[in-house]
Amino acid sequence: MRTIKREIVSAFIISADKKLLLGNARVYNNQLVIPGGGIDEGETELEALNREVKEETGIDIEGLGIKPEKLKESSGKSLKKLKDTNEEVAVYMNFNPYLVLLVNKSDEVSLVPDDDFSNGAWYPLGELHAQNLAQPVRTALEHLGYIK
DSSP states (O other): OOOOEEEEEEEEEEESSSSEEEEEEEGTTTOOOEEEEEOOOOHHHHHHHHHHHHHHOOOOTTTTTTEEEEOOOEEEEEEEEOTTTOOOOEEEEEEEEEEEEOOGGOOOOOOOOOSSSSSEEEGGGGGGGGOOHHHHHHHHHHHHTTTT
């Protein structure tokens, strides 16, 4: 089986009224995730973060003048079927998460989710423990102190 190494960026986007943006991604089978994706060749982490968040949610981090805060990196691996060829590959990923604090309340943010981040919705921070979170998201939220 072929292996691929990927650098991934992701964003914990928290609104001014203390809600986290979560959605679904096809690779996590109905578990909630944060927006993010791979860093393209020649991109910096922040350029990739802004592109991925804008593509998946419609939120323009850079255009809003927000300075994302880099969080602790982690790594993982999974099996994945490539979209274009349907080939199954082993993917080794280095995750580069960021915290993005919005000045707007959740109901003031227009979301335009795409197919890699569907059903985007805002979840109160105090209710995250009860959500069906993907394990990397749950682990990061525990580290941040948002869930126990």
